[in-house]
Amino acid sequence: MKFRKFILSTALFTATLLLFAACSTPQATIVPTSAPTSPAEMAEAMTSYTTPGPTKGHGQGKEEQHGHGHQGHGKGMGMGGPPKGMRERHQAPIPAAYQGKTSPIPADEASLARGEAIYVQQCATCHGDGGMGDGPAGQGLDPAPAPIAHTSQMLSDSYLFWRISEGGAQFNTAMIPYKGILSEDEIWDVINYVRALGSGEVKPRHHVGGQAIDPHAEAQMHAEMLATGVKQGVITQDEADLFAEVHDKLDAYKGAHMDELRSFMGNPEEMQQAMLDALVKSGEITQEQADAFVDIHDRLVEAGIMQ
Numbered sequence: 001m002k003f004r005k006f007i008l009s010t011a012l013f014t015a016t017l018l019l020f021a022a023c024s025t026p027q028a029t030i031v032p033t034s035a036p037t038s039p040a041e042m043a044e045a046m047t048s049y050t051t052p053g054p055t056k057g058h059g060q061g062k063e064e065q066h067g068h069g070h071q072g073h074g075k076g077m078g079m080g081g082p083p084k085g086m087r088e089r090h091q092a093p094i095p096a097a098y099q100g101k102t103s104p105i106p107a108d109e110a111s112l113a114r115g116e117a118i119y120v121q122q123c124a125t126c127h128g129d130g131g132m133g134d135g136p137a138g139q140g141l142d143p144a145p146a147p148i149a150h151t152s153q154m155l156s157d158s159y160l161f162w163r164i165s166e167g168g169a170q171f172n173t174a175m176i177p178y179k180g181i182l183s184e185d186e187i188w189d190v191i192n193y194v195r196a197l198g199s200g201e202v203k204p205r206h207h208v209g210g211q212a213i214d215p216h217a218e219a220q221m222h223a224e225m226l227a228t229g230v231k232q233g234v235i236t237q238d239e240a241d242l243f244a245e246v247h248d249k250l251d252a253y254k255g256a257h258m259d260e261l262r263s264f265m266g267n268p269e270e271m272q273q274a275m276l277d278a279l280v281k282s283g284e285i286t287q288e289q290a291d292a293f294v295d296i297h298d299r300l301v302e303a304g305i306m307q
């Protein structure tokens with residue numbers, strides 16, 4: 001199977017943002033194998049990790065940032081089509097009771113261990129070992145379980161906390177409401193774990209089924225996405241090259257500075273902007289290249305090629 005979009009992932013804190021959308025990264029992607037979750041779904045799943053543009057200037061950027069820019073990447077997406085309604089869910093207003101909630105629990109080893117235990121027990125059966133939405137109990141669900149290892153990289157704390165607490169009733173999906181099942185702290189632990197799965201910081205150790213993340217597939221998807229942009233006339237080959245070059249530098253920067261960037265988790269636009277600013281400042285790229293990168297990304301998003 002081919003993926004046509006990419007995913008940006010944060011690398012582990014070691015490396016990456018999954019790029020999905022615009023940036024891809026070396027670290028993470030799903031291996032396209034027999035997964036029930038189609039590539040298109042994954043693609044849809046990932047929101048853009050890039051794009052400083054759209055969210056800039058919101059006072060509460062975190063609340064708004066998830067979801068901008070998903071358009072129907074229709075063509076060329078391979079099979080499956082985007083998971084039903086994911087864009088709508090990502091863009092839905094967060095209920096007042098959840099707005100602005102941020103995690104009180106640092107993603108330290110103890111939290112990740114607690115989160116893993118919860119994930120394995122409660123979530124993996126649907127969302128899969130690696131959080132790619134491809135667990136055995138998720139097959140046949142419509143909409144399919146979200147590839148939360150990826151989506152959690154760009155979704156805000158408050159969105160994730162809300163969705164896990166309240167489940168899918170509001171959207172008519174099979175996602176279970178966990179507020180009576182898990183404590184608030186447990187929900188934050190499992191969020192930490194899911195994000196660490198997506199960033200590559202932890203690897204799945206239990207096996208109910210489902211793919212883990214694969215850097216090579218990720219890189220390939222990224223390249224395919226740019227090629228699609230060129231083919232459709234959305235960007236030129238030179239722009240694709242420039243984008244890839246800047247993207248690689250962003251990945252490298254991220255790998256080296258993940259600790260400082262952690263505070264941007266869940267706020268991809270600001271993270272991206274901070275990294276671009278830092279690269280300009282250190283002279284690794286020019287301001288023009290940074291601006292061009294953002295512009296190219298915006299056009300790819302607009303064309304539905306990236307999210």
Ligand code: HEC
Nearest residue numbers: 122123126143144145146151160163168173174175176190
């Ligand atoms: C019965 C299967 C099932 C189980 C078990 C389940 N989920 Fe889900 N989950 C889904 C489905 C289906 C969706 C997609 C529809 C939706 O967003 O409501 C989803 C969506 C989500 C989302 C929204 C992601 C996004 O990108 O919008 C999050 C977060 C999530 N699940 C986390 C979890 C966590 C954490 C657990 C375990 C504590 C869990 N889920 C257990 C089926 C399940």
